[in-house]
Amino acid sequence: MPLFKTIDISPTSKVFLWKITEDFNELFRNVTLKDTSLARLEGMKSEGHQKGFLAVRMLFQHNGYDDFDLYYDDFGKPHLHDGTHISISHSFDFAAIVLSECNIGIDLEQIKGKIIRLAPRFMDVSHLENLSETDTMRKATVVWGIKEAIYKLKNESGISFQDHIFENPFQLSEKKCSAELHFKDIVQHYNIIFEEIDLEGSQPDGHNYMLVCAVESE
Ligand SMILES: CC(C)(COP(=O)(O)OP(=O)(O)OC[C@H]1O[C@@H](n2cnc3c(N)ncnc32)[C@H](O)[C@@H]1OP(=O)(O)O)[C@@H](O)C(=O)NCCC(=O)NCCS
Structure with missing residues (x-):
């Protein structure tokens, strides 16, 4: 399923939700991953976690980003190279990101x-x-x-x-x-x-x- 819902939480912060109805292969086919992300994906123990990770990349693409635009700091917090603030969460059948002009958590x-x-x-x-x-x-x-x-x-x-x-x-x-x-x-x-x-x-x-x-x- 494509994007499930967007929520404007302020004029400068927007949430994007993906409902994961695809199987692993369909998600995998539709995203491009950096080598480090590929290695992380391969190391994940559950397919549910893998699908959440890939669905987040679908949300990046929906917003004109890809996996190469993102990096993680030493604590595991994600950042976008262009300075837009991002926070990520996934839970069972859903993945969510929020993009914002200010520091934000989701x-x-x-x-x-x-x-x-x-x-x-x-x-x-x-x-x-x-x-x-x-x-x-x-x-x-x-x-x-x-x-x-x-x-x-x-x-x-x-x-x-x-x-x-x-x-x-x-x-x-x-x-x-x-x-x-x-x-x-x-x-x-x-x-x-x-x-x-x-x-x-x-x-x-x-x-x-x-x-x-x-x-x-x-
Ligand atoms: C890191 C933590 C916040 C992740 O939360 P979670 O509910 O397990 O998982 P979510 O799906 O909501 O979030 C995962 C995402 O959080 C992001 N994340 C991980 N570490 C992060 C950090 N230090 N800062 C900001 N974001 C972080 C990542 O983007 C990650 O997804 P990704 O690696 O696939 O990109 C959580 O595991 C944690 O460590 N909590 C603090 C420990 C604690 O006090 N626990 C409760 C004790 S009572």
């Missing part, structure tokens, strides 16, 4: 029940009070995504989801919120936008996805 997560059990390990569970089970699952997934997205944006070793990144209270209906990173005696504020990807029942396993983006607030 995370895409399948919404699953096990997040409720894990929530006390990474978030303030008082933010989950008085919610239905489904909304608890959704909100905990947003908070996980906030922490992944800020981690990707900041890209510094030593950041812990539990000890350094804090979500401020929010309602799911708002589709936006704020969060803070308290790290090395500095407090940095972030604006968060999130959106549940509506699959209209098209997922055989019934799981929807949550997309989260983080940008530094002015």
Whole structure:
């Protein structure tokens, strides 16, 4: 399937989502890879991961880029040679990139029940009070995504989801919120936008996805 959806999250930041319906060979045939990317692809243990990696390259091509326009720094953060900021996420049947004029982080997560059990390990569970089970699952997934997205944006070793990144209270209906990173005696504020990807029942396993983006607030 070609591009599934685009989301304008600000005048200068746009998200692109690919729904992976192709098999490995079809994706592989349609992208050109650098030798280093080919080696990475060959080293990946699961075909799901390989397909996510290739679908991200399809998204590059949709935007006039190719694999040669991208490089990774020593921590694994992707950068484009032309200076446009990029962040990448893949999860099961979806791949996502965000392109922006400012530093930005993206995370895409399948919404699953096990997040409720894990929530006390990474978030303030008082933010989950008085919610239905489904909304608890959704909100905990947003908070996980906030922490992944800020981690990707900041890209510094030593950041812990539990000890350094804090979500401020929010309602799911708002589709936006704020969060803070308290790290090395500095407090940095972030604006968060999130959106549940509506699959209209098209997922055989019934799981929807949550997309989260983080940008530094002015
Ligand atoms: C790196 C990390 C953020 C990746 O997240 P993930 O949910 O596993 O995977 P995603 O598909 O969302 O993202 C993967 C992409 O993140 C990007 N990425 C990897 N390291 C990155 C970094 N240091 N900074 C920014 N982006 C990074 C890459 O583009 C990667 O995809 P690619 O290699 O195919 O291009 C995550 O594995 C991680 O290390 N998190 C921090 C550790 C932690 O605190 N975990 C929780 C403990 S409670």
